[in-house]
Amino acid sequence: MPPKGSKKRAADTSAGASQSKSTKTNASTSAGAASEEQQRDPSVEVTGSNEQPNDASNDDSNTEDHEMHEDKIKNDPYTYITNCAPRFEFESRYNKEHEDDDDFDEEKASELWADEHNDRKCACFNKDRTDGWTMMRKAFARKMDAETIEIPQRDQDMFGMYVYNDFTGYGYQEVVENNMAEFNKVLNDKDGKTEELWTILESMAWWIVDEPNAPWHMIDDGERSWLTYSLLGFMLLAALNRMDREGDFKVDSKYKDLSLVLGVWAKAADDLGGDVSDPLDDGKSGSSDMGDYAGFNLLWFRYLLAFAKENSVPIQGVTDVDDKIEEWYSQIDGKVKLPPKKEDRFGWKTKLNKYTKSYGKGGKIGGQEFRIPLWTREKRKKYAFDKKDPLSDEQINALKDGMVLQMM
Numbered sequence: 001m002p003p004k005g006s007k008k009r010a011a012d013t014s015a016g017a018s019q020s021k022s023t024k025t026n027a028s029t030s031a032g033a034a035s036e037e038q039q040r041d042p043s044v045e046v047t048g049s050n051e052q053p054n055d056a057s058n059d060d061s062n063t064e065d066h067e068m069h070e071d072k073i074k075n076d077p078y079t080y081i082t083n084c085a086p087r088f089e090f091e092s093r094y095n096k097e098h099e100d101d102d103d104f105d106e107e108k109a110s111e112l113w114a115d116e117h118n119d120r121k122c123a124c125f126n127k128d129r130t131d132g133w134t135m136m137r138k139a140f141a142r143k144m145d146a147e148t149i150e151i152p153q154r155d156q157d158m159f160g161m162y163v164y165n166d167f168t169g170y171g172y173q174e175v176v177e178n179n180m181a182e183f184n185k186v187l188n189d190k191d192g193k194t195e196e197l198w199t200i201l202e203s204m205a206w207w208i209v210d211e212p213n214a215p216w217h218m219i220d221d222g223e224r225s226w227l228t229y230s231l232l233g234f235m236l237l238a239a240l241n242r243m244d245r246e247g248d249f250k251v252d253s254k255y256k257d258l259s260l261v262l263g264v265w266a267k268a269a270d271d272l273g274g275d276v277s278d279p280l281d282d283g284k285s286g287s288s289d290m291g292d293y294a295g296f297n298l299l300w301f302r303y304l305l306a307f308a309k310e311n312s313v314p315i316q317g318v319t320d321v322d323d324k325i326e327e328w329y330s331q332i333d334g335k336v337k338l339p340p341k342k343e344d345r346f347g348w349k350t351k352l353n354k355y356t357k358s359y360g361k362g363g364k365i366g367g368q369e370f371r372i373p374l375w376t377r378e379k380r381k382k383y384a385f386d387k388k389d390p391l392s393d394e395q396i397n398a399l400k401d402g403m404v405l406q407m408m
């Protein structure tokens with residue numbers, strides 16, 4: 001079977017849709033359905049936010065703020081731009097609007113979302129639309145890289161391969177770890193910018209919620225998963241604490257998507273949370289039985305609510321969260337004690353070290369081990385169903401030239 005294009009994956013109408021509704025128990029079935037759908041329909045076009053809007057025009061004098069050209073991303077990474085809303089948000093808005101309709105079709109929103117992209121009607125291409133999603137330019141670029149390069153290049157199904165059962169899940173884990181490692185590097189670099197940390201957090205919550213990640217939730221090392229889900233939130237708290245120390249964790253912050261991004265992380269807590277005690281929980285600040293939200297078992301989520309409240313920063317802008325946030329606040333009220341204010345207030349360093357000791361190699365986490373296009377031909381052949389290298393010479397050369405993998 002031919003490998004599938006990575007750009008196509010982002011525009012697929014069913015993959016994210018089934019994922020975002022899936023729970024951990026039915027995750028494997030929905031992932032299977034998604035990849036089948038991708039194989040059946042290789043003709044879906046490139047998606048909007050993953051394409052460079054107006055890329056037909058190479059006139060630099062006409063460069064718009066929202067454009068995603070390489071030099072713009074490099075030289076002007078922290079300007080806020082608006083593209084279209086994530087699929088999960090589009091779906092929530094649509095479903096909320098139509099839930100009372102007699103002939104309401106839950107799958108409809110997902111199709112509409114893809115249609116808008118493919119017809120270039122979305123906010124990526126039409127800046128007069130008011131339903132877009134605003135965040136830093138580099139965050140969109142990071143999200144695009146994750147969804148079109150980093151994650152699909154570690155997906156054995158995309159290459160018609162079988163390495164081992166959980167290979168794709170551990171590949172996703174490697175991408176997650178690479179983001180945490182980069183976060184930590186920027187955090188500890190004396191010239192590292194808080195804005196740069198923010199671009200990692202803006203993008204990551206989005207692709208964790210939106211990108212088909214069922215194989216990730218299914219990996220056979222549950223302890224490692226739970227430590228990761230917990231650590232991810234402490235990464236968020238480490239950045240928020242730094243913002244706070246710089247006077248920017250507040251209403252009307254210069255991070256104008258602060259409330260929105262907190263909303264996406266609150267939604268991510270639902271995806272990541274569950275009926276397990278948090279390995280990084282010291283038991284002093286509430287517990288999972290504080291409310292019925294899946295995310296309540298995660299200490300970082302409880303801290304997030306309390307920390308946002310402490311600084312009067314609203315968590316808002318994500319439809320699924322807006323409906324529930326007041327209830328969550330009332331459920332944690334008086335039960336969560338935040339650590340005293342200091343540089344590493346939430347203990348990121350110790351927590352990351354704990355993870356690195358258990359799962360890192362040579363003191364490092366992440367890497368490129370799962371990235372199939374970087375393997376030797378022999379290795380790819382060995383695991384391919386048909387024992388042929390799924391990549392052509394042309395594709396390998398394109399990759400060397402920095403092209404996004406587009407295999408049909």
Ligand SMILES: [Zn+2]
Binds near residue numbers: 117
């Ligand atoms: Zn779009």
